[in-house]
Structure formats: C-alpha cells, structure tokens
Amino acid sequence: MTGLPNARLYAYWRSSASWRVRIALNLKQIPFTVVPVHLVRNGGEQKSAENRERNPMAQVPTLEWDVPGGQTRRLTQSLAIVQLVDALCPGPALIPSDPFVRARAWEIAEIVNSGIQPLQNTGTLAAVRELGGDAAKFAHDAIEKGLHALERLVSEGHESSFCVGDAPCVADLCVVPQMYNARRFSVDLTPFPRLVAIDAACAKLSAFELSHPDVQPDAEV
Ligand SMILES: N[C@@H](CCC(=O)N[C@@H](CS)C(=O)NCC(=O)O)C(=O)O
Known part of the structure; x- marks a missing residue:
C-alpha cells in the first residue's frame, strides 16, 4: 500500500510540469496510471469542462488518488504535488533536509517553475x-x-553530479525537463556545461528514463 493508492496522473507526454511529477513518482516507486490530456488536439483538451473541473488553471498535471471511505483526492501544481509525494511516500528524499541546501533547491526549482516555463x-x-x-x-x-542563472547556481561550491547534492532532488526534477525544452527551442547549450552534465547524470537513472516523454503512452515520436 503506497501513500497514494490507485494514483492517476492527468498529463501530456511533452509537458515539462507533468514530467516533473512522473520523475517524483518513479523515484519513490509509486505505481500510477497516466491519463493523457492532449494539449493541442481539439483546440486543447486541457480547456475541456472535465479538465477544468479537475484543474482550476485548465492545465496539466493533475494527480488524483483514492482515500479510505471511497473518496478521491486531487492536487494540481507540480511542485505542490512533489511536496506531497515526498511527505507521504517512503523512498529517497526529494527535498533536501539541510535548510540552506533545501532553500537553494527551491531557488533553482522556482527559476524554472516561475521564471522560465510559464x-x-x-x-x-x-x-x-x-x-x-x-x-x-x-x-x-x-x-x-x-x-544562465541556473548554470551559475549549480556551479557554486560543489562538484556533485546533481543540482545541489549527491542525489536528484526537486531542483533536478525541474532542470531536466527544462533542458529538453531548451533543445526543442534550439538554445545553444555550450555556455551551460554543468547543466548539460547534470542532465546527462539524471538521464542514466531508471526513474528518469521511465519518465521521459518519448516512452509515455501518448508519445508522438
Ligand atoms: N505551475 C504549473 C504549470 C502547469 C503548466 O504550465 N502546464 C502546461 C504544460 S507544461 C499546460 O497545461 N499548458 C497548456 C495551457 O496552459 O493551455 C505546474 O507546475 O503544474
């Protein structure tokens, strides 16, 4: 029994916010079913009445799971979902415990979540x-x-393969999908060697492999 029984993730294969949640669930080895919401087809299925009902911003991702008493719970916003997954599910910590390292991880995550992705x-x-x-x-x-901002932060004061410590955390969950989008939009990655190395280190881990857009049930590759 996991902390998120019968988890369903409403997602789109190439959505970077959905991808963050997939990595979190896979790192914690939580079984989940992907329910595709196509962001382009039919004028964008995220705008449908059903999706608006489950996601007040008419976006993806949305995580849904069962709770005792036959009820369903629902949460949107990938970083809120990552916090909940970390709090409820055993397994590797997604949020560092040291206060400064934790704040640095959120700093990196927020640059992606509010400074780039939107x-x-x-x-x-x-x-x-x-x-x-x-x-x-x-x-x-x-x-x-x-x-440029991220490269500076991940280069400060440590030599690890990941953004802020010796294991992937919420910062890496945000950076990896953002690197994919950087390639999609033909950004020259030469000035960002640390980010490229972090992306490559994460790509070798099975939780990241399983979360990649190309292997999702709705992938169009
Ligand atoms: N801050 C939100 C961002 C959600 C978001 O921007 N989702 C995108 C896909 S990555 C989306 O649904 N885009 C379609 C739209 O906005 O119409 C989160 O982290 O969940």
Missing part, C-alpha cells in the same frame, strides 16, 4: 503569436536567460 508554455506562446510576436524567439530568449 514564458514558454503553449498558452503563452499562442498569445505571443496572436499579438504578432515571434513565439519561437520569445521562448528561446526566456530559456537562455534562465539557463
């Missing part, structure tokens, strides 16, 4: 296009700026 999200890029802007350049420049 600026290259499908909905934002559609709005940039509608306003007559160059969406690909907008996304490229936002990612490049964020990666």
Whole structure:
C-alpha cells in the first residue's frame, strides 16, 4: 500500500510540469496510471469542462488518488504535488533536509517553475503569436536567460553530479525537463556545461528514463 493508492496522473507526454511529477513518482516507486490530456488536439483538451473541473488553471498535471471511505483526492501544481509525494511516500528524499541546501533547491526549482516555463508554455506562446510576436524567439530568449542563472547556481561550491547534492532532488526534477525544452527551442547549450552534465547524470537513472516523454503512452515520436 503506497501513500497514494490507485494514483492517476492527468498529463501530456511533452509537458515539462507533468514530467516533473512522473520523475517524483518513479523515484519513490509509486505505481500510477497516466491519463493523457492532449494539449493541442481539439483546440486543447486541457480547456475541456472535465479538465477544468479537475484543474482550476485548465492545465496539466493533475494527480488524483483514492482515500479510505471511497473518496478521491486531487492536487494540481507540480511542485505542490512533489511536496506531497515526498511527505507521504517512503523512498529517497526529494527535498533536501539541510535548510540552506533545501532553500537553494527551491531557488533553482522556482527559476524554472516561475521564471522560465510559464514564458514558454503553449498558452503563452499562442498569445505571443496572436499579438504578432515571434513565439519561437520569445521562448528561446526566456530559456537562455534562465539557463544562465541556473548554470551559475549549480556551479557554486560543489562538484556533485546533481543540482545541489549527491542525489536528484526537486531542483533536478525541474532542470531536466527544462533542458529538453531548451533543445526543442534550439538554445545553444555550450555556455551551460554543468547543466548539460547534470542532465546527462539524471538521464542514466531508471526513474528518469521511465519518465521521459518519448516512452509515455501518448508519445508522438
Ligand atoms: N505551475 C504549473 C504549470 C502547469 C503548466 O504550465 N502546464 C502546461 C504544460 S507544461 C499546460 O497545461 N499548458 C497548456 C495551457 O496552459 O493551455 C505546474 O507546475 O503544474
């Protein structure tokens, strides 16, 4: 019995926020079923009434699970979900215990979560296009700026293969999907050797392999 019985993850294969949650669940070895929500088809299934009901921002991911008494619980926002998974499920810690290392991990996670990803999200890029802007350049420049900040932070004071310690944590869960998006938007990764090395170290771990977009049930590769 896990802390999240019969977990269902409403997700899209290439959604970086969904990917963060998949890594968390896989690191904790929590069984879960992926329920695909297609972000492009039919004008975007995330905007459907069913998805709005489960996700107030009309986005993915949403995690749903059963609780005693026949009820279902639901949570949105990938980083809130990661915190809950870490608190409820045994296994490797996703959030470091040392106060400064923990704060640094959140600092890195927040640069991705609020400083980069929202600026290259499908909905934002559609709005940039509608306003007559160059969406690909907008996304490229936002990612490049964020990666410069991240490279500085992950280079400070330690030589480990991961963002802040000797094991992957919430920071790595955010950085790895963001590196995939950097490649999608043709960002030159030469100035970011530490981030490239962290991405490569994580890619070798089975929890990250299982979480990769290309192996999701709704992957279009
Ligand atoms: N802060 C949210 C971000 C969620 C988010 O931006 N989801 C994207 C996919 S990565 C989405 O659903 N985009 C479609 C849309 O906004 O219409 C989280 O961490 O869960």
